[in-house]
Amino acid sequence: MGATKSDLFTRQQNEIAAMAKALAHPARIAILQYLVKKNACVCGDLVEELGLAQATTSQHLKELKTAGIIQGSIEGASVCYCINPKTWKQYKELFNGFFKDVDLQNTCC
């Protein structure tokens, strides 16, 4: 055991969980907020920005890239990152859809 039993759940449930997982670390939230704040391609300075080791930062960037929420392009010796607007919109809509339509009156417990 130890591995998530994703076959028990719907594709949508696995999808939402996967998106949430991509956001489930403060370093990755910090990266995304920084990219959003700069609203442009950011080359290099992410390691200093975070305070984590270069290898660790690279790992978090990879996870965000795998999730599709950021994209990177090689710019000479360095790499430039920015938000992937399409995936960002998808995330936004999926979470919006998940959280809306709850009757907040059901305080039965």
Next chain:
Amino acid sequence: MGATKSDLFTRQQNEIAAMAKALAHPARIAILQYLVKKNACVCGDLVEELGLAQATTSQHLKELKTAGIIQGSIEGASVCYCINPKTWKQYKELFNGFFKDVDLQNTCC
């Protein structure tokens, strides 16, 4: 190492990550969707609903309770669960705040 270095990040970043973490498993998404669908207190039948062992289900429920997004009340021999409307609203607002205000034009990469 292996533990998240939460002291490197802001309280808000840790908070968003913690919320995302609570949602980062399909079983927990399934539980929340079920509670939302029923829009009422649900007593008992969550174990059958999920297909996971009783111990595992109980563990996921505990995580959601710790995160504050559901609440449970003892109803005789069983326990009734429902969405915590206040926390649900907080989640909704925090994620909305996180995802809004991005200029989707920055396709520079």
Next chain:
DNA sequence: TTGTATTATTGCAATATTACGATTAAATAC
């Protein structure tokens, strides 16, 4: 009291995540 039903907790194994030093690879500078 004894038995039954329901949920929580404990203990453990398998797997995943986080973090970092060391190394590698590729572009640029000299």
Next chain:
DNA sequence: GTATTTAATCGTAATATTGCAATAATACAA
């Protein structure tokens, strides 16, 4: 050419998560 810069990857250790069987705890019924 060699040195430097930048980022990815490898290897490894520490920690966390997932899952379940077994057990405990609680409420209720007979």
